[in-house]
Amino acid sequence: MNTPSEAVRERSEPDPGPVVGERRQLINIAYRLLGSLAEAEDAVQEAYARWYAMPREQQEAIASPGAWLTTVASRVCLDLLGSARVRRERYVGEWIPEPLPDRTEWIGGPAGGGSSTEPADPADRVTLDESVNMAFLVVLESLTPAERVAFILHDVFRYPFAEVAEIVGRTPAACRQLASSARRRVSAAQAPAAAPPAGQAVRVVRDFKEAWEAKDIGALVGLLDPDARMFADGGGQVSAVLRPVEGSERIAEYLIHIAGRAPGLTLLERTVNGRPGLVAQHAGVTVTVAAFGLADGRVTHIWAVRNPEKLRPWTAE
Template sequence: MSTPSGPTRERHEQHPSAVVGERRQLIDVAYRLLGSPAEAEDAVQEAYARWYAMSPQQQEAIASPGAWLTTVAGRICLDVLGSARVRRERYVGPWIPEPLPDRAEWISGSTGGGRADPADLITLDESVSMAFLVVLESMTPAERVAFVLHDVFRYPFAEIAGIVGRAPTACRQLASSGRRRLRAAQAPAAPSAQAAQAVGQAVLVRRFKEAWEARDIRALVGLLDPDATMTADGGGLVGAVLRPVEGSVRIAQYVVHIADRAPGLTLLERTVNGRPGLVAQHAGTTVTVAAFDLAGGRVSRIWAVRNPEKLRRWTGADGP
C-alpha cells in the first residue's frame, strides 16, 4: 500500500511552522484510523494541545516534533477506537465511516475562524475508499493502528511499538493479521489498477443511476453482481434497513421502492471517498450518499449513508 506522505521524517527544527506543518500528515493518519473527519480533528487538536502545554525547554528536548506528535495522536486514536467499539455496539443498525466528498464539491471549505476543514487535508487515495475503510472497521484497535501506520504510511515497527505499547515483533504480527483481513475481504485493487477501475466504476455508476431513475429493475439486476450486498447507515435518526440487503434482485427491488416512496428524488454523480458514487437529494437536501465497489465488471457492494450527522459536508450541494 502506498503512502500519501511517505515515512516518518526526522525533524530537528523546533520552529513553530515546522510543528504546524505536521497537521496534514496527522489528519491523514487519524482519519484512516477513526473513519471520521471530526474525530480525527479532535485527536489531532488534543495532540497539539499537549505539545503546547509543554515548556519551551521540554519542547527543545524533543528531537523530532513530528514523530512525537504522531505518537501522541496515535495513542489518542487507539483510546478512541477502544471506546468507539463500545459505542457502536449500541448504534442502531450498521455503522459506516463518514463519506468524504471531493474537496471541490463539498458545501463548506472551512470550519470557522479561518481554519481549513479537516476533511480538506485528507489525501484521497485508495486507502480512503469505502471498501478499504469498512475492512479497517473489522480490525481490532491495535491491528488497525499497526496496519495503517506500517502498510499505508510506512512507519517502522519500532516506532509503532511506542504507540500501541507492544514489542515490535508483536506489532509486526498485528499488521500481518490486518493484511489477512484485507485479503479475505478482497478489498481494493492495487494502486496501479486504481485509475482504470475508477473509469469503469464511473460508467457503471452512471448506468446504475439511469436504471434507478427509470425504475428499471431488470436493468438494475443486470448491473449488480448476483451476490451483491447493500448496507445502509441511518444511525436510528432516519429510516434505513437495519440489515444488509443481499442479492441483486432484492437490492434492485429495494432501491426502486425507495424511489417510489420519495417522488422528486434527484440523483447526482459525485466523487465519494475518491471513487465515483451517487448522491440522492430531496427538496435540495442531501439524504443519501452511496459508495460502490465492483467485482467482475458489476456492482458487488453498495454502502448507503443516510445518517444526517454524517452528511453535513454534503447537505445543500448544488446539482450538476
C-alpha cells in the same frame, strides 16, 4: 535532532508553522485509523492541545515535534478504537465509515463552522487514495485496535516497526505480527476480482443512476451482482434499513421503493472516497451519499450513508 537554524528559530519568537504544518498528515492518519472525520479531528485537536499545554522548555527538548504529535494522536486514536466497539454495539443499524468527497467538491471543510461554500484549506483535506476507499475502510473495522494501528502506520504510512511499537506499547516483533495478521485478514476479505478501471467504474455507476431514475428494475438487476449486498447507515436519526439488503432483486426492489417514496429526489454523480459514487439530494439538501464496490462490471456492494452527522462535508449549512 534539531539543526542549528531550527534551534535558533525555536529560541526566538514562537513559530507555529512547522507544528501546524503536521496537521494534514495527522488528519490523514487519524481518519484511516478511525473511519470518522469528526473523531479524527478530535484526536488531532487533542494532540495539539497537549503540545501547546507543554512549557516552552519541554517543546524545545523534543527533537521532532511531528513525530511527537503523530505518537500522541495515534495513541488517542488507539484509545478511541477501544471504546468505539462498545459505542457501535449500541449504534442503531449499520455503522459505515464517514464518506469523503473529492477535494473539488468539499463544502465547508472538516474544520466546520460558518456558511462558506468555498473549498476547505488543503491542509485539512484527507488525501484520497486506495487506503480510503470504502471497501478498504469497512474491512479495517474487523481488525482489533492494535492490528489496525500497526497495519495503517506500517503498511500505509511506512512507519518502521520500532516507531509503531512505541505508539502501540508493544515490542517491534509483536507489532510486526499484528500487521501481518491484519494484512492476512484484509487480503482474505477483499474480493478476488480486480477493481475495474476508472472509466468502466464511472460508466457502471452512471448506468446504475439512470436505471434508478427510470425505475427500471430489470436494468438495476442486470447491473447488480446476484450476491450483491447493500448497507445503510442512518444512525437512528433518519430512516434506513437496519440490516443488509442481500441479492440483486431485493436491492433493486428496495431502490425502486425508495424512489417511489421520495418524489423530487435528485441523484448526482460524485466521487466518494476516491471512487465513483452517487449523492442523493432532496430540495437541494444532501440526504444520502452512496459508495459502490464493483467487480467484473457489476455492483457488488452499496454503502449508503444517511446519518446527517456524517454528511457535513457534503452539506452547505
